[in-house]
Amino acid sequence: MSPRSPLEAPPRKVAPLAFLRWIDSWAGIDEPAASTEKRVDWPRIVPFALLHVACLGVIWVGWSPVAVAVAVALYVVRMFAITAFYHRYFSHRTFKTSRALQFLFGVLGNSAVQRGPLWWAAHHREHHLHSDKEEDTHSPTRHGFFWSHVGWITAKHNFPTRRERVKDLLKYPELCFLDRFDIVVPIAMFAGLYGLGAWLGAAYPELGTSGLQLVVWGMLSTVVLFHATFTINSLAHVWGTRRFQTTDTSRNNWFLAIVTLGEGWHNNHHHYQGSVRQGFRWWEYDPSYYALRAMSWVGLVWQLNPVPAAVLEKRLEKRA
Numbered sequence: 001m002s003p004r005s006p007l008e009a010p011p012r013k014v015a016p017l018a019f020l021r022w023i024d025s026w027a028g029i030d031e032p033a034a035s036t037e038k039r040v041d042w043p044r045i046v047p048f049a050l051l052h053v054a055c056l057g058v059i060w061v062g063w064s065p066v067a068v069a070v071a072v073a074l075y076v077v078r079m080f081a082i083t084a085f086y087h088r089y090f091s092h093r094t095f096k097t098s099r100a101l102q103f104l105f106g107v108l109g110n111s112a113v114q115r116g117p118l119w120w121a122a123h124h125r126e127h128h129l130h131s132d133k134e135e136d137t138h139s140p141t142r143h144g145f146f147w148s149h150v151g152w153i154t155a156k157h158n159f160p161t162r163r164e165r166v167k168d169l170l171k172y173p174e175l176c177f178l179d180r181f182d183i184v185v186p187i188a189m190f191a192g193l194y195g196l197g198a199w200l201g202a203a204y205p206e207l208g209t210s211g212l213q214l215v216v217w218g219m220l221s222t223v224v225l226f227h228a229t230f231t232i233n234s235l236a237h238v239w240g241t242r243r244f245q246t247t248d249t250s251r252n253n254w255f256l257a258i259v260t261l262g263e264g265w266h267n268n269h270h271h272y273q274g275s276v277r278q279g280f281r282w283w284e285y286d287p288s289y290y291a292l293r294a295m296s297w298v299g300l301v302w303q304l305n306p307v308p309a310a311v312l313e314k315r316l317e318k319r320a
């Protein structure tokens with residue numbers, strides 16, 4: 001998308017580019033890839049760090065039942081958008097939906113402040129391609145726990161959307177827009193939260209809320225959602241049980257399945273990525289799958305890829 005050729009980007013432009021990328025994440029996307037050295041891109045992560053610091057604002061804005069309810073609702077809806085759509089739909093194409101719903105969940109996923117759907121899917125596909133090998137961007141066994149959880153996001157070479165991995169998604173200009181200007185939806189969400197809180201505070205003062213209070217609780221929800229999502233990259237490769245002898249270190253973990261609405265069955269998922277379902281047994285809690293099933297009954301999504309019988313039989317043989 002950038003009209004500049006790589007040769008026209010001297011090193012002195014690096015810092016302004018980092019700031020420009022706060023707004024336009026595709027700025028300089030055609031420039032040569034940065035070194036894969038594990039170095040933090042400090043200017044770029046300022047907003048990410050500030051989001052964490054802003055959570056301390058809860059000391060001043062206090063709490064109210066409305067603020068807590070909004071934070072919990074935002075957590076659940078956006079976790080579903082991440083697990084069911086960013087992961088199972090955009091990254092793995094395990095079911096089909098309409099273009100309108102694809103966009104709607106692209107927007108909802110984007111509001112989780114985990115970058116755009118193309119960036120997310122491209123990095124996730126890379127993870128499956130190189131799981132727990134040296135090239136795996138976020139392998140806790142190769143690069144350490146902290147790096148696998150959050151460090152990798154701060155590295156310069158992981159910043160650009162790897163478009164060659166998501167050619168199937170590039171044909172949708174509305175998704176490219178979301179991905180390129182991935183700050184727009186989060187800003188709109190926080191502005192909306194401020195407006196809602198200010199209106200509730202004025203119209204129903206007995207609720208004890210305000211614009212700033214809802215913004216801070218929205219940030220708290222976002223930070224918790226972020227770290228819960230990324231436990232799948234970090235914890236789910238070190239903590240839990242292994243049903244399938246995959247070539248990586250993925251684990252099944254019931255606790256992580258609860259906090260991520262079903263993503264904790266990560267060993268199942270690494271063994272067979274093509275199914276919409278990640279809990280392979282009835283007792284493997286997978287609410288993202290249940291919600292997608294319900295959505296399929298009313299025609300919102302369709303062609304949900306099942307777990308092949310051979311995959312389940314293999315498990316039965318192993319137990320016998």
Ligand SMILES: [Zn+2]
Pocket residue numbers: 087091092124128269273
């Ligand atoms: Zn996956």
Ligand SMILES: [Zn+2]
Pocket residue numbers: 127131232233237250266270
């Ligand atoms: Zn994994």
